[in-house]
Amino acid sequence: MDSTLSSGIWKDSFDKLLVRQPLLRELNIIKQNVRASFNIDSSLENTNPNISFTNIVEPLKINARFCDIVDNPNKPIKVISTPHTKDCSTHLFRCALSPITGSQLSLFKDIFNVGINMYEDSEIKNSNSEPLLNRPECLETKSDEARQGKSSLLILQPGKWRKSLVFWRRIHTNEALCDLERSVKEPRVHENNKLDHKFLCGRKTISNNNSVSSVDYEKQVLMYCQQSKAIGFDTEYDFPNIKGASKIGEGVFGEVFKFTGRTNPKNEVVLKIIPIEGKTVVNGETQKTFEQILPEIVITKEMCNLQFCERNSTSGFVNIQNVSLVKGVYPQYLINLWDNFDKEKGSENDHPKIFKEHQLFVVLELKFAGQDLSTFRFTNAEQAYYAFLQIMTTLAVGELEHQFEHRDLHWGNILIKAASVKKIPFKLNGRILSIPSKGIRTTIIDYTLSRIKFNKFCYYNDLSSDEELFEATGDYQYDIYRKMRQELKNNWTAFAPKTNVLWLSYINKKMIDCVKYKSVNTKTHKLYVEKLKALQNIILTFESAAHGVSYVFGY
Numbered sequence: 440m441d442s443t444l445s446s447g448i449w450k451d452s453f454d455k456l457l458v459r460q461p462l463l464r465e466l467n468i469i470k471q472n473v474r475a476s477f478n479i480d481s482s483l484e485n486t487n488p489n490i491s492f493t494n495i496v497e498p499l500k501i502n503a504r505f506c507d508i509v510d511n512p513n514k515p516i517k518v519i520s521t522p523h524t525k526d527c528s529t530h531l532f533r534c535a536l537s538p539i540t541g542s543q544l545s546l547f548k549d550i551f552n553v554g555i556n557m558y559e560d561s562e563i564k565n566s567n568s569e570p571l572l573n574r575p576e577c578l579e580t581k582s583d584e585a586r587q588g589k590s591s592l593l594i595l596q597p598g599k600w601r602k603s604l605v606f607w608r609r610i611h612t613n614e615a616l617c618d619l620e621r622s623v624k625e626p627r628v629h630e631n632n633k634l635d636h637k638f639l640c641g642r643k644t645i646s647n648n649n650s651v652s653s654v655d656y657e658k659q660v661l662m663y664c665q666q667s668k669a670i671g672f673d674t675e676y677d678f679p680n681i682k683g684a685s686k687i688g689e690g691v692f693g694e695v696f697k698f699t700g701r702t703n704p705k706n707e708v709v710l711k712i713i714p715i716e717g718k719t720v721v722n723g724e725t726q727k728t729f730e731q732i733l734p735e736i737v738i739t740k741e742m743c744n745l746q747f748c749e750r751n752s753t754s755g756f757v758n759i760q761n762v763s764l765v766k767g768v769y770p771q772y773l774i775n776l777w778d779n780f781d782k783e784k785g786s787e788n789d790h791p792k793i794f795k796e797h798q799l800f801v802v803l804e805l806k807f808a809g810q811d812l813s814t815f816r817f818t819n820a821e822q823a824y825y826a827f828l829q830i831m832t833t834l835a836v837g838e839l840e841h842q843f844e845h846r847d848l849h850w851g852n853i854l855i856k857a858a859s860v861k862k863i864p865f866k867l868n869g870r871i872l873s874i875p876s877k878g879i880r881t882t883i884i885d886y887t888l889s890r891i892k893f894n895k896f897c898y899y900n901d902l903s904s905d906e907e908l909f910e911a912t913g914d915y916q917y918d919i920y921r922k923m924r925q926e927l928k929n930n931w932t933a934f935a936p937k938t939n940v941l942w943l944s945y946i947n948k949k950m951i952d953c954v955k956y957k958s959v960n961t962k963t964h965k966l967y968v969e970k971l972k973a974l975q976n977i978i979l980t981f982e983s984a985a986h987g988v989s990y991v992f993g994y
Contacts, residue, residue, distance in 0.1 A: 593907065593911045594911070594913040598813060598849055599691075599851050604908075656729035656733050657729045659729075660729050660732065660736065660764060663733075663740060664801075669766035669799060670763065670764070671765065672765040672770060675765055675802075676770050676772075677771065677772045678772040681710075681772070683698055684699075685697055685776055685779075686773075689788045691722045692713050692721075692722075692724065692887070693711060693712045693714065693800075694773075694791065695709060695711055695712075696712070696773065697709050697710070697807055698710065706806070708805070708807060709807050710803070710805075711802070711803040711805060712773075712802050713732065713800060713801045714726050714727075714794060715727045715728065715732050715799050715801055716729060717798050719793055719798075721788075722788050722789055734899070734900070738889050738898055739757065739759045739803065739805075739886055741841060741891065741893050742843065742891070743756055743758050745836055745841075748866070750839075750866065751839045751868065752864075752865065752866040753833045753837075754863070754880075755829060755830070755836070755863075755880075755882060756883050757806065757808055757884045758805065758808075758882075759803060759805055759806075760806060761803075761804040763801070764799065764800070764801055766798065768796055769792065769794055777790070777791055805884075807856075808854040808855075808880075808882035808884065809854045809880075810855055811851045811852070811853060812851070812949065812954065813851055813953075813954075816956070816957060817879075817954060817955065817957070818956070819957065819958045819967065820950070820956065820964045820967035820968045821966075821967040822877040822879060823954060823971070824971055825876070826879055827943075827974075828991065829876075829881040830853060830881050830943070831984050831991070832865045832867070832872065832984075833865075833881070833883055834883070835983070836866070836867060837891070837984075838939065838983055841893055842892040842936075844889060844934070844936060844939055845883065845942060846888040846889055846900070846923060846938055847888040848883065848939075848945070848946065849942075850949050850953075853884075854881070854883075854884055855881055855882075858876045858879055861876060863876050863880060867985070872988075872992065888900045888902070890931070890932075892934065899932055901932075902924070902931055903929045903931055909924060915948060919942060919944075922941050923935075926941070936985070937981075937982055937983065940978065940984065940986075943978055943984060943987065944979055947971055951968065951975060974991075977990075
């Protein structure tokens with residue numbers, strides 16, 4: 440039995456009835472005295488076998504409105520991640536409960552059917568008792584996925600979903616695991632010299648201009664790097680060219696290091712190193728091409744440049760200081776830092792020694808902007824409220840100037856750092872707006888899925904066929920991806936600023952339910968918690984972040 444899905448401890452009476460945690464969670468059958476999970480907004484850790492509990496409560500009763508939805512086979516099947524607060528007597532988990540899809544339970548019956556195909560253990564087959572899964576009312580209709588024997592219970596951790604997805608694939612697909620292990624030694628290539636995408640999700644980022652028939656993407660990348668050709672990796676980024684460095688993070692597409700500035704020791708710089716154009720599968724994904732990396736470079740540069748724009752300006756997008764195209768094996772200095780990180784924290788990425796001398800990398804040098812929202816501890820809700828206004832206004836500036844949509848603004852993509860200034864300046868349509876800093880400054884990062892229009896080009900990431908992302912559950916975050924697709928009608932070239940509003944709803948919900956606070960018993964904290972809740976009640980009525988700013992500031 441899969442250890443990921445069966446790691447929970449169930450009472451004896453439930454052993455043969457419900458043996459896998461994802462199904463249990465979808466049915467809202469939970470423990471009493473639930474322990475707050477390590478990553479705050481996911482209940483998955485509450486199935487840790489090392490955590491004791493007292494008993495299990497009965498399945499929640501579904502109200503009449505829900506039953507109507509379940510009993511109607513003509514209703515479209517939609518996935519939900521978390522229960523809706525107004526339909527539950529108490530908060531079931533210390534997580535961001537979805538205010539969007541709380542009543543969309545038309546998948547309820549199909550969860551049972553999918554579960555039947557999943558549970559083939561002889562212990563269940565030979566049971567004399569009739570499991571809940573086999574009740575007649577649960578067998579009336581089978582979804583296409585159930586008929587095909589395919590499970591839709593793809594539960595991912597919140598935040599950096601690509602890493603969670605790769606981990607899910609490795610656990611659930613033995614063949615994929617073997618392929619990934621083999622890719623470290625040799626890349627998987629067909630006779631036609633193209634990578635095998637059987638188990639790898641090929642996401643294509645496109646830049647589109649009707650007036651241009653073809654684009655030399657390599658030349659465009661070199662132009663942004665201000666280079667004529669790739670430079671030596673070890674020449675540019677080995678010791679002593681960068682000092683005081685450490686590895687601070689990692690993603691599916693690359694490694695993240697931090698070092699002190701070359702000219703100013705007080706200037707902390709983040710290196711984001713992304714392998715491109717190679718045939719070796721890295722961290723479970725095919726490497727990006729010049730065509731796919733160009734939009735991320737362009738968006739990062741142009742959003743950074745908004746701090747200098749006369750009509751619409753903000754410093755709320757990450758500050759990029761340099762971008763380079765380098766070639767060669769990983770410098771030994773960075774390999775040592777990678778090994779140190781692996782020993783201390785454990786790395787989920789492939790070792791950078793897999794890269795050969797002809798490997799190309801794009802290296803983004805970004806200004807260090809602090810901790811992400813998931814780990815930052817606010818003084819109180821007042822500080823969080825004004826941080827939220829900074830984020831909303833930053834998005835509004837991007838909308839007005841470049842038709843910007845972030846499209847992946849989970850709380851790992853918002854950084855927070857101490858600020859000495861009392862107010863953060865913005866400019867919208869030429870009008871100056873200052874927001875109290877309350878001692879912190881927010882920064883939006885990571886434009887992998889983002890969309891902008893710049894210089895007659897539309898840069899975006901085409902997710903129209905990326906079914907895995909839209910099948911995932913586990914947090915309100917995954918509801919947002921489905922709502923984005925619905926808003927865009929699966930046309931990812933379109934400009935729909937409502938997607939920014941969806942993410943603002945998500946962020947505001949995190950600030951109400953999930954973020955950490957130092958002082959929670961003061962009048963100020965309680966007052967601003969109510970302000971956040973009041974904003975949450977109306978936020979989804981906004982058509983854009985700019986609309987939200989206009990509402991809050993009254994212009």
